[in-house]
Each structure stands twice: as C-alpha cells, then as structure tokens.
Amino acid sequence: MQRFTLDQLETLRALVQDGTFEKAARRLHVTASAVSQRVKAMEQSCGRVLVQRTTPVCLTAAGAVVLRYARQVELLEADTERALREDGSAERSVQISLAVNADSLATWFLGALAGVADELDITFDLHREDQEHTISLLRSGAVMAAVTSDRESIQGCVTEPLGRMRYRAVATPAFVTRWLAHGLAALPEAPVVTFDRNDDLQDAFLRAHAGGPGAPPRHVIPTSHDFARAVLLGMGWGVLPEQQCLDEIADGRLVELAAAHPVDVPLYWQRWNLSSPLLDAVSTAVRVQAERTLRPLTV
The missing domain is CATH 3.40.190.10 (Periplasmic binding protein-like II)
Structure with a gap:
C-alpha cells in the first residue's frame, strides 16, 4: 500500500464532515471531480472501497480506519505547529471531536471544556449519544475520545475511570x-x-x-x-x-x-492512544471536572 498524501487525508475528512463531494469541494476550494479523484486514488492505493457514494456519503469499515488515521494526522500536525511557534500558538484553530452522553453534557461535561477551549484556542465538535453507544463513534473514527460506560479499551485506545x-x-x-x-x-x-x-x-x-x-x-x-x-x-x-x-x-x-x-452508572474516558499535548490537555480537564462532580468509581 502506498502512503496517503496530506491532501488526500484532508479530502476524506472534509468529505465525511460535509457529506457530499460538492460541499467538500467548496470547503477545499477545488472541483467535485478533484475530490472524487483523490478518494479514488486512496481506494486504489489501499485496495479497498473507503466511501459509499450515497447522500450523504457513508464510510465503509475500511474507510473508518483511514478516517481515524486522517484525524490523528491532523491532530499531530496541530501539535507540531504549536510546538514550533515561540508563543505556543497556532495559525489555525484545531477541532477536537468528542462523544458524550446527554446527561453528562447537560450537567458537568461542558464545565470541563470551557476553560481549555480558550486556553488552547481549540473548538469542539460534540456528538451526543447514549453512554453505552458512544464507543461506536470512537471505533468508527468519528471522535477522538468519548465518555462511555465500557471500561474495556478498543484497539488503539486507552481508558481511565471518571466516576459514577x-x-x-x-x-x-x-x-x-x-x-x-x-x-x-x-x-x-x-x-x-x-x-x-x-x-x-x-x-x-x-x-x-x-x-x-x-x-x-x-x-x-x-x-x-x-x-x-x-x-x-x-x-x-x-x-x-x-x-x-x-x-x-x-x-x-x-x-x-x-x-x-x-x-x-459508571463512566469512563476512552481516547486515542496517541501522544498529543492537545488531547492530553482535554483529557486532564475532563478528569478534573469529573472528580469534582461525579461520585468515586468503586472497583
């Protein structure tokens, strides 16, 4: 398998985010044909179909694997850019996608994000899902971390307890x-x-x-x-x-x-097993807020 280019990975992210080739093309300032050609080149490179051409598009199982890789590359790029700038800032804001159950979102979770968003100049894309189902979003590559009731880590992720x-x-x-x-x-x-x-x-x-x-x-x-x-x-x-x-x-x-x-209901924080200062900072903020709000998780 040949390596994917950064343009190809960015195209896949845009396609999944916007749902159609036309909208992804407008985001990337290219033609819809160019978006289609990049996706086809990725599929030829790995020998697997990555995207079902529906409206909106739907990732295949192989596409979910590549999407997670694409988003990890984006996160590492943002970390590297900040590390190389003298003031630790970034030219562009990076978006952190997270999955959280509705009750946590309504009661304690936003308190964890408010401070870190300003401090690190990041934005959040929150996916609301039941705590028993947030893990599927993590597995698909749609999110980088999730509040879940599942203590068992999926492949490529690590888990820590939050509380009850x-x-x-x-x-x-x-x-x-x-x-x-x-x-x-x-x-x-x-x-x-x-x-x-x-x-x-x-x-x-x-x-x-x-x-x-x-x-x-x-x-x-x-x-x-x-x-x-x-x-x-x-x-x-x-x-x-x-x-x-x-x-x-x-x-x-x-x-x-x-x-x-x-x-x-026991809650756990499951995130990509990836060394990232940005994701580390978000995880720390979530853990601290959970300690303040939730009851200790008895083992």
Whole structure:
C-alpha cells in the first residue's frame, strides 16, 4: 500500500464532515471531480472501497480506519505547529471531536471544556449519544475520545475511570398520589418518561423494583433538560441525574420512589492512544471536572 498524501487525508475528512463531494469541494476550494479523484486514488492505493457514494456519503469499515488515521494526522500536525511557534500558538484553530452522553453534557461535561477551549484556542465538535453507544463513534473514527460506560479499551485506545453518575427515580407528589398510592407494584402501569429508544434506565428500575418493565404509557423526550422538566410537570415518573433533582427532592417538588436504591452508572474516558499535548490537555480537564462532580468509581 502506498502512503496517503496530506491532501488526500484532508479530502476524506472534509468529505465525511460535509457529506457530499460538492460541499467538500467548496470547503477545499477545488472541483467535485478533484475530490472524487483523490478518494479514488486512496481506494486504489489501499485496495479497498473507503466511501459509499450515497447522500450523504457513508464510510465503509475500511474507510473508518483511514478516517481515524486522517484525524490523528491532523491532530499531530496541530501539535507540531504549536510546538514550533515561540508563543505556543497556532495559525489555525484545531477541532477536537468528542462523544458524550446527554446527561453528562447537560450537567458537568461542558464545565470541563470551557476553560481549555480558550486556553488552547481549540473548538469542539460534540456528538451526543447514549453512554453505552458512544464507543461506536470512537471505533468508527468519528471522535477522538468519548465518555462511555465500557471500561474495556478498543484497539488503539486507552481508558481511565471518571466516576459514577448517580440517578434517582422520581415523580411529583401529585403523580404518586394518583398512580402509586399502593406502592411500586403499580409502577409498570404508570406513565413513564424516557429519553429515547435506547434509554434503558427506567426499564432497569422497573425490573429491579416492580417485577418487570410492563407496558406503561411512554413519553419520549429526547433532550436532558426537557426530560427533567417533563417529570417535574407530572407527565410521568423518570430516572434523573442527581444534579437535576436533588434540589427538587429537598423542597418537595419531587418525591423519590426508592430512596435507598439509587441507580449508579459508571463512566469512563476512552481516547486515542496517541501522544498529543492537545488531547492530553482535554483529557486532564475532563478528569478534573469529573472528580469534582461525579461520585468515586468503586472497583
């Protein structure tokens, strides 16, 4: 296999980011034909199809491997440029792509990024995904690091523990009076709020405390803030992060359904196993913020 050129790697990054040959061409200030020729040359070089010519384009498994390499090269270029400049700055801002679950994004994660973004003059491309599925974005090369519930490192990555995100099953007092007057046995029939079709926290709580998930009426509210608000408005019961419900429990606006049985979700930080000052700085900021916010992860 011949080596890919920097122009080819940049073209693949642009194509994946923009989704079509025409948009990638405008970003790169070349023709769509030139973009197509570069991708074809890459495919001929490695003997594998890298891109499915759909709208938007879709990477093949081989394409995901090359994309990760392309983004690692981009990151190393940015690190090298900063190291060679006397003031440690860069002529252009580099974008760091990360995957994070919605609850972390809504409660603690942005606090880790705010300071480091200004300090290092970097931008972030955040992919919101359930903590059990962020690993697929890391594996595909779409992101450089991810908050995940999977402690096992995938190939080419390293993992470190962040902590436990604690959740509590809650509902309004009026909801409890109407639906749960006789205890949690009635919970499988009571309306429930879920985040999306991948959200298993509520069903897991039902299995643990009410004998099974049942078939309750379900409200699907796919943003963390609005999910918590829906529970607070009495639309259903739900399992909320502590950061979104402790004050409401304390002042009586919410009632905890099983105070002795909170739900803990372990979180890990998995990132490319690559020596990069930029990625190291982001990882340190995430780890420090997690230590301030999350509960310790017991082994």
